[in-house]
Amino acid sequence: MRLPETYARRMQELLGDECEAYMESFEREYSQGLRVNTRKISPEAFLGLWGDPLESVPWCPAGFYLSPGGKPPSKHPFYFAGAYYLQEPSAMAPAAILPVEPGDRVLDLCAAPGGKSTHLAARLEGRGVLVSNDVSASRAKALLKNLELFGTENAVVTSEAPYKLASRFAGYFSKILVDAPCSGEGMFHKDPSIVKNWEQYGNEYYAKIQEEILDSAAAMLAPGGMLLYSTCTFSPLEDEQTVQNFLQRHREYQLVEIPKCGGMADGRPEWIPEGDSALRRCARFWPHRLRGEGHFAALFQKEGTALPWRDKAESAGRKRELEPFYRFVEDTLAVEAASLPGAHQMPQLLGERLYWMPVEMEALAGLRILRNGLYAGDVKGGRFEPSQAFALALKKEQVRKLAVFDTEDPMVIRYLKGETLPSQFAPGWNLVCAGPFGLGWGKASGSLLKNKYLRGWRYQ
Numbered sequence: 185m186r187l188p189e190t191y192a193r194r195m196q197e198l199l200g201d202e203c204e205a206y207m208e209s210f211e212r213e214y215s216q217g218l219r220v221n222t223r224k225i226s227p228e229a230f231l232g233l234w235g236d237p238l239e240s241v242p243w244c245p246a247g248f249y250l251s252p253g254g255k256p257p258s259k260h261p262f263y264f265a266g267a268y269y270l271q272e273p274s275a276m277a278p279a280a281i282l283p284v285e286p287g288d289r290v291l292d293l294c295a296a297p298g299g300k301s302t303h304l305a306a307r308l309e310g311r312g313v314l315v316s317n318d319v320s321a322s323r324a325k326a327l328l329k330n331l332e333l334f335g336t337e338n339a340v341v342t343s344e345a346p347y348k349l350a351s352r353f354a355g356y357f358s359k360i361l362v363d364a365p366c367s368g369e370g371m372f373h374k375d376p377s378i379v380k381n382w383e384q385y386g387n388e389y390y391a392k393i394q395e396e397i398l399d400s401a402a403a404m405l406a407p408g409g410m411l412l413y414s415t416c417t418f419s420p421l422e423d424e425q426t427v428q429n430f431l432q433r434h435r436e437y438q439l440v441e442i443p444k445c446g447g448m449a450d451g452r453p454e455w456i457p458e459g460d461s462a463l464r465r466c467a468r469f470w471p472h473r474l475r476g477e478g479h480f481a482a483l484f485q486k487e488g489t490a491l492p493w494r495d496k497a498e499s500a501g502r503k504r505e506l507e508p509f510y511r512f513v514e515d516t517l518a519v520e521a522a523s524l525p526g527a528h529q530m531p532q533l534l535g536e537r538l539y540w541m542p543v544e545m546e547a548l549a550g551l552r553i554l555r556n557g558l559y560a561g562d563v564k565g566g567r568f569e570p571s572q573a574f575a576l577a578l579k580k581e582q583v584r585k586l587a588v589f590d591t592e593d594p595m596v597i598r599y600l601k602g603e604t605l606p607s608q609f610a611p612g613w614n615l616v617c618a619g620p621f622g623l624g625w626g627k628a629s630g631s632l633l634k635n636k637y638l639r640g641w642r643y644q
């Protein structure tokens with residue numbers, strides 16, 4: 185692997201004797217990981233279903249290393265069911281470290297394609313709200329898809345510049361994740377093309393953006409709230425220096441110790457001018473000291489007392505315009521409308537589309553929003569057509585009409601490819617399942633199951 189000379193020299197100066205081990209880490213196999221969606225299944229139950237033995241990632245209770253030569257994980261029906269996310273093991277740390285509780289108001293400010301957002305969503309267990317933002321509109325689309333695949337009902341997906349969000353959400357969030365754009369030195373092994381980007385932009389360019397993003401994040405954190413800053417680079421300018429500069433600009437923040445495990449190392453105050461010893465509380469992930477790529481994380485707490493967040497109690501009652509939806513629930517599902525995922529949020533029809541929204545639309549006016557909560561489906565012509573997102577947010581036990589196939593049954597892949605299938609299922613909408621997981625809808629009529637799997641998500 186060809187590393188830029190200035191980079192290699194700097195790493196030699198920083199790491200000294202340890203640099204040799206770092207350089208050797210480029211020779212070993214890149215570790216791939218899988219993080220189980222705990223909204224859908226426990227890690228233990230997943231391991232039982234998966235069959236191949238998987239080793240745990242020390243800093244993430246739902247994370248596992250994939251063994252080379254195992255099942256191709258991006259072609260497996262469970263991947264299409266949102267039962268897991270494929271994620272580099274070190275990248276599982278930031279959302280595991282930020283102490284998110286169900287009911288928190290969480291912001292993921294640089295969120296696409298959603299590795300950490302899907303993790304935060306799982307930890308929220310459907311309570312509170314997750315605002316997932318990425319400044320890039322095209323990347324935000326992938327973010328939305330991943331959150332829908334995970335069955336998330338309480339996410340607002342936006343595509344805005346952080347300062348613009350800050351003007352609307354002052355002091356609103358109890359937890360914020362800033363997984364900042366960075367020079368990506370920790371990913372040189374995973375993706376050597378990042379070296380070109382490093383040569384083009386350098387560390388100062390990113391350090392400036394990181395400071396701006398962090399200032400916007402600071403404006404949005406509630407008193408007593410916690411902020412997790414992470415990068416996938418080794419540069420002290422983008423790591424310890426960015427953290428120290430932030431603390432100097434925002435005296436109401438303190439660094440919180442990140443408990444080290446699995447080979448994580450302390451932050452390095454001695455690598456920046458007049459570095460404060462508190463910077464040791466940060467965590468560094470070195471590829472020669474642990475099984476994962478390079479990362480950095482810092483956890484801050486804002487002074488003040490956090491107020492407990494309560495979901496809005498929705499006693500919406502039965503709304504006349506939603507009658508087709510209630511009929512669908514009675515015909516197809518095994519639970520009442522009030523106990524469905526997202527039903528504690530505000531039901532709202534936008535045109536024909538029914539959503540359960542965690543945040544009032546007025547609060548988001550003027551922002552580029554891709555989604556506010558769960559898009560349940562369309563109410564049209566006196567009928568209700570459930571959405572793909574709704575299928576993935578439902579648990580199999582919540583549905584009465586089911587078309588269940590064994591995970592290994594070739595019908596599963598045929599369904600994911602969009603084919604019509606033979607049916608012996610109850611007439612009407614059925615949740616098509618691979619083993620314990622819903623994949624999407626099918627509509628049974630006579631001897632056929634019409635395929636309602638979302639076209640853009642089909643198995644290629």
Ligand SMILES: C[S@@+](CC[C@H](N)C(=O)[O-])C[C@H]1O[C@@H](n2cnc3c(N)ncnc32)[C@H](O)[C@@H]1O
Pocket residue numbers: 275293294295296297298299300301318319320323345346363364365366393397
């Ligand atoms: C490290 S990636 C995020 C990865 C993501 N957290 C995940 O786990 O999948 C950084 C993201 O920051 C976004 N970004 C770049 N410049 C930004 C800015 N000025 N403000 C906010 N986000 C920005 C990029 O589009 C990119 O998606």
